[in-house]
Amino acid sequence: MKKIESVNNQYIKDLYKLHEKKYRDISKKFLVEGEHLVIEAYKTGYLDTILISDSKYSFPGVECIYVTEEIIKKLAHTKTPQKIIGVCKYLNFKTSKTESKFLLLDDIQDPGNLGTLVRSSLGFNIDRIYLSKESVDIYNDKFLRSSGGAVFHTPIEVVDLYEKIIDLKNRGIEIFVTAVDGGVLLEDIKTNDNYAIILGNEGSGVKSELFALTTKNIYIKTNPKLESLNVAIAGSIILYYLNSKKS
Amino acid sequence: MKKIESVNNQYIKDLYKLHEKKYRDISKKFLVEGEHLVIEAYKTGYLDTILISDSKYSFPGVECIYVTEEIIKKLAHTKTPQKIIGVCKYLNFKTSKTESKFLLLDDIQDPGNLGTLVRSSLGFNIDRIYLSKESVDIYNDKFLRSSGGAVFHTPIEVVDLYEKIIDLKNRGIEIFVTAVDGGVLLEDIKTNDNYAIILGNEGSGVKSELFALTTKNIYIKTNPKLESLNVAIAGSIILYYLNSKKS
Numbered sequence: 284m285k286k287i288e289s290v291n292n293q294y295i296k297d298l299y300k301l302h303e304k305k306y307r308d309i310s311k312k313f314l315v316e317g318e319h320l321v322i323e324a325y326k327t328g329y330l331d332t333i334l335i336s337d338s339k340y341s342f343p344g345v346e347c348i349y350v351t352e353e354i355i356k357k358l359a360h361t362k363t364p365q366k367i368i369g370v371c372k373y374l375n376f377k378t379s380k381t382e383s384k385f386l387l388l389d390d391i392q393d394p395g396n397l398g399t400l401v402r403s404s405l406g407f408n409i410d411r412i413y414l415s416k417e418s419v420d421i422y423n424d425k426f427l428r429s430s431g432g433a434v435f436h437t438p439i440e441v442v443d444l445y446e447k448i449i450d451l452k453n454r455g456i457e458i459f460v461t462a463v464d465g466g467v468l469l470e471d472i473k474t475n476d477n478y479a480i481i482l483g484n485e486g487s488g489v490k491s492e493l494f495a496l497t498t499k500n501i502y503i504k505t506n507p508k509l510e511s512l513n514v515a516i517a518g519s520i521i522l523y524y525l526n527s528k529k530s
Numbered sequence: 531m532k533k534i535e536s537v538n539n540q541y542i543k544d545l546y547k548l549h550e551k552k553y554r555d556i557s558k559k560f561l562v563e564g565e566h567l568v569i570e571a572y573k574t575g576y577l578d579t580i581l582i583s584d585s586k587y588s589f590p591g592v593e594c595i596y597v598t599e600e601i602i603k604k605l606a607h608t609k610t611p612q613k614i615i616g617v618c619k620y621l622n623f624k625t626s627k628t629e630s631k632f633l634l635l636d637d638i639q640d641p642g643n644l645g646t647l648v649r650s651s652l653g654f655n656i657d658r659i660y661l662s663k664e665s666v667d668i669y670n671d672k673f674l675r676s677s678g679g680a681v682f683h684t685p686i687e688v689v690d691l692y693e694k695i696i697d698l699k700n701r702g703i704e705i706f707v708t709a710v711d712g713g714v715l716l717e718d719i720k721t722n723d724n725y726a727i728i729l730g731n732e733g734s735g736v737k738s739e740l741f742a743l744t745t746k747n748i749y750i751k752t753n754p755k756l757e758s759l760n761v762a763i764a765g766s767i768i769l770y771y772l773n774s775k776k777s
Contacts, residue, residue, distance in 0.1 A: 406752035436756075509653040516649070519759075520767055523767045
């Protein structure tokens with residue numbers, strides 16, 4: 284097995300640069316840390332190379348490099364990383380013509396919220412997530428960890444949301460949006476299996492030009508003392524509810 | 531108005547110590563930052579003193595100290611804080627005999643998850659949250675910010691969960707727990723308005739001695755590709771669902 288023992292090794296230095304989006308975008312590669320994410324990347328074919336400081340790991344068919352714990356620590360974001368880092372290829376999901384359930388995210392900024400929404404989308408059978416260009420980067424380390432590996436199973440794509448909504452409407456997809464006031468109570472929503480749900484930025488909500496394109500406004504009844512639900516919670520409740528009606 | 535201009539002022543140094551739990555527990559005070567949290571503390575009677583570096587704020591009946599931006603930055607946890615810090619008294623909620631809906635949290639560690647669950651509890655009419663002693667501190671800054679002020683409206687109490695569950699069962703409260711496998715599908719749960727839901731630690735779930743006391747195991751149907759929902763999501767979906775059935 285190949286071994287690297289210096290944090291100053293050029294390959295390690297190049298991998299370290301993948302902490303920055305601009306270098307990720309050039310090489311089309313990103314890092315994941317910890318056993319769970321590396322296994323999910325391996326199972327889905329995105330794992331390119333692994334670096335380990337513990338020989339208990341084995342991933343047949345993938346280049347494996349034995350490194351020091353110092354190197355793992357340099358490449359990891361967590362304070363006490365597991366002894367495994369994966370170098371992954373950028374995600375690339377094929378489009379299927381049968382896709383009919385979508386989540387549209389308009390400038391979600393918090394990587395934890397995005398990670399949670401990707402998990403919930405996988406859990407509640409969303410076919411594809413469309414992200415606006417100003418959203419948090421999908422190769423952001425905190426996002427990847429909070430997605431819990433769901434990111435490797437859920438088609439996710441950065442698009443111009445305005446154009447995408449027009450396109451979806453032309454294909455007969457209903458466009459739902461959440462609103463704090465007014466709208467149809469979630470439990471009264473009637474829908475077939477063709478819908479897209481737009482969720483907005485944590486502070487400013489859904490942009491008005493996108494809001495104007497929606498076909499239905501969903502309202503989750505809450506105690507008036509609460510100003511608003513967290514966006515990942517509101518979104519996940521809607522995903523749960525619409526999925527439970529179909530099953 | 532009283533003014534303090536030095537970060538080395540003894541009062542400011544004492545407030546800075548409130549970043550540590552042991553000093554909070556001695557003085558029974560904690561800090562909140564930002565307009566929104568300070569307003570919620572004010573409305574609910576927990577605001578003791580405010581420190582501002584911008585004279586636009588006014589809170590009649592509460593001592594207000596004008597400070598420098600450097601002092602605000604020293605006391606705040608965020609990188610670009612708003613120009614307002616509140617010194618609050620420890621929370622103290624009266625018990626009401628009509629309480630019948632509870633959320634029990636067994637060693638929740640992530641302050642963001644706890645904050646989100648407090649918001650959802652307020653939104654979906656939980657009467658009281660009981661936290662195990664090993665849970666994240668309810669005066670943790672990140673928790674307070676993610677609760678969005680809901681913490682001032684939702685009775686929350688640190689208890690011995692084992693004893694509390696026995697007590698609740700003796701009062702005729704049903705004890706629900708979530709489980710990844712088995713159990714009753716959420717949509718098939720029948721209950722009256724007397725229930726407690728236990729959610730477990732992010733990594734290890736609900737402790738076995740508590741699990742053994744539960745009366746029903748709730749299951750949220752998800753795509754088998756998903757290992758598990760985030761605990762705050764699973765909990766909030768259950769809170770939403772049980773609340774929507776009653777309303």
